[in-house]
Amino acid sequence: MNYTVRSSSSDSVFLADFHHVSTIGATARNGVDRQAATAEDARTRDWMSAWVEKHGFDLRVDAIGNMFACLEFVADAPYVLIGSHLDSQPLGGRFDGAYGVLAALFAALRVKESVAESGQMPRFNLAVVNWFNEEGGRFAPSIMGSSVYAGLFDLDEMLAVNDLGGTTVAEALTDIGYAGIDTPPEAVSYAEIHIEQGRILERERKDVGVVESSWYTQKLDIDVLGEQSHTGATAMADRHDALVAAAKVVLAVANVVDEFDDEALVSSVGQHVVEPNSPIGVPRRVHMVADLRSSDPAVVRAARDSLKAQIADIALAHDITIEIEDFDIRDKRYFPEAGVELAEKAVANEGLSMRRLETMAGHDSVAMNHRVPAVMMFVPSVDGVSHCEREFTTDADMLRGLAVLTSVAHELIRGELSEERDVTIWVGRSVAEARMIAGAPTNAGMSA
Template sequence: MSTPDFLTDFHEVARIGATENGGVDRQAATEEDRRTREWFREFAQRRGWEVRVDGIGNQFALVEFTPGAPHILLGSHLDSQPLGGRFDGAYGVIAGLHAADRIARRVAEGGERPAVNLAVVNWFNEEGGRFAPSIMGSSVFAGLMDEQLMLEVRDLAGVRVRDALEAIGYLGSDARPQICGYAEIHIEQGRILEREATPIGAVDYSWFTQKLDIEVLGEQSHTGATAMADRHDALVGAAQVIMKVHEVTGCFEPETLVSSVGQLTLEPNSPIVVARRVHLVADLRAAEERVVREARARLLDDFAGIASASGLTINATDFDVRDNQHYPEDGLALTERVAADLGLGARRIRTMAGHDSVAMNRIAPTVMMFIPSVDGVSHCEREFSRDEDMLAGLDVLTEVGWRMLHGALACTPNGGAPVSR
């Protein structure tokens, strides 16, 4: 398929859930998510590919070369953050579909027929903006999360994952494809590639990450009638918690640790009532597990001090802990060889963000690649990657996929024995 078709498709998908400032809002299992899924389905069916949807809403397009053989899987996710960017995730899915189409045409035109099959995936709820935790669909696929428990997860409005998927017609029951390798391409969400004018990043490892699920409990009272000395304001305590989460990075060398509180809800959320309960989620990430563990310990001590001084109760529970994942050396070398063969520069790079590949790397040989992000901005409407960088990444993904199909990495079906060729 020609280059303009990829760009046309990318910018067409970007219109689904488009926001006024150039971003998208396609949270998991919403109407906008359904529309992107329909676009994915139609792309595959026009080419005669089988489409499946599994029990957690993951969507697969299957390209068969050798009946009964496992699949090399390409893809990412089409859901977005609220008021998010149009490149995060979607680029990897659309590039995966176009790479698969190029590969299928190459085989049809006489190229060597692979001994294994090819598939493209749109993972459910990678972002975790509506339903926590993130990376849900791929983690269920990889056996890291329980499907039934995840189907019972509720959003802030109380809607379950199960019901949301049923409402958009994408609570599936199809068999999951057996896979023997995975490749994902994504925008960097950082400034390194852009700063160094390098078109391709070969991701070598992911940062250690964990969240803290925090509940601050006080006492509900009248904002006008309650004396200041008599108040037990959960929101004031939560504000102190938020500042401690921000300040803990200063206990380490610069750029060693990142932290944030990105979500907060309070009860009863009335302008004339002192808050009785605040729920928030803190996010800690570092290259070294030791740093995250030390920051966590400091924060728990800080929270105890805040609770004691203000007459509040603060409960903090570990949530969504993910250890470092190191990607296979053979996959890194493959990316570097392909980039060189295509006349493109490449460098090894870590990922601070989580991706579906972090889950998939546990069960199959996995290749993770980045293209540059302008200003390193992501999860916001001005997120941007240039057309020429997307096209270069598509070329690399296509060739990486082709070589994986022909044995460039040891092909291990879902963590089992290598496939004989």
């Protein structure tokens, strides 16, 4: 399909809209705080709804709060989905997720205009999606909306998830007016562009990264159960301090990476809930979630086993109980080779530089890659900083990514990633089978 993109004027409109959206939920240090189904998230969703209506898209909202801005070119045909998420981390950055949604909206608008001008009807329809609760800061697990859509999470179970204040997802979506009832469009493929959240592209001075696989992720739900007592009146020998034991667990999680090769494993504990959280009360309970990630699933499993043994020793030494449950395990996934090559061609056609890499972070594209062939692309992040108020990507890099996403979207609606081998036998396959289907080498290792 030959198409014409009038990018110069729409580039400035895209940048203006992106920077406007960045004012919604803005923080004092140039970040945003738009956690899922909060008032700030609702304002961003309302902006998208108005944009969709203004530009003649059909808006659908499904039961988990995913928003779909649909363009129907061919009656009864399935849809190519492009997009990301508008929710953020607490005190997060303004680029993570939101860039991908805004870029998808403008890419879709350019596709709509070029199809109208050429008169050449594509094979598939196109929809821009804002996935619900990708970040997981308020409601766990993360990547919720796309995982429900992909059939990885149960809808009713996710609607029943509650935040730390006891509000459920279902209640929160109702409160902000986005508890949808629409049937979502049926996807045939998916594409997403995102900031890298790392330093590889910046360090190597590459314009675009094309993602070929995702890291294996394992979380541990850890409950440290001690005994509440008086901070002044209880002898040290008589205390069962859950927080002291929890501090040693945190250190164990941090230090477990030293048991493996450099850069083979990342680990963290990002959230604590301390009870009773009183200045004169010895803590009786600490709840935390540990996060382990590696390109090699065997490394994560070995780290998990090591941590469980260390945590058992900590519990014994402090005469307390520590309960551990496996949580939110995400397999290593390989993106289809045909999609990787399609993205590479789009980058080359724009005259840009690129490299293949893995994603250490989870994304909606990883969930969608379980259901349909997915394409994932990155633009550079300054200093590799993300989930932080000083997260930054330049306007020039955002525009380069927009151009590439537009090209990819054009190719996808033509059916370039929808041959039988890429769609009908993609869903439900094991990692080994997916590698074979994708054309990935069986000994592929870490490329980032």
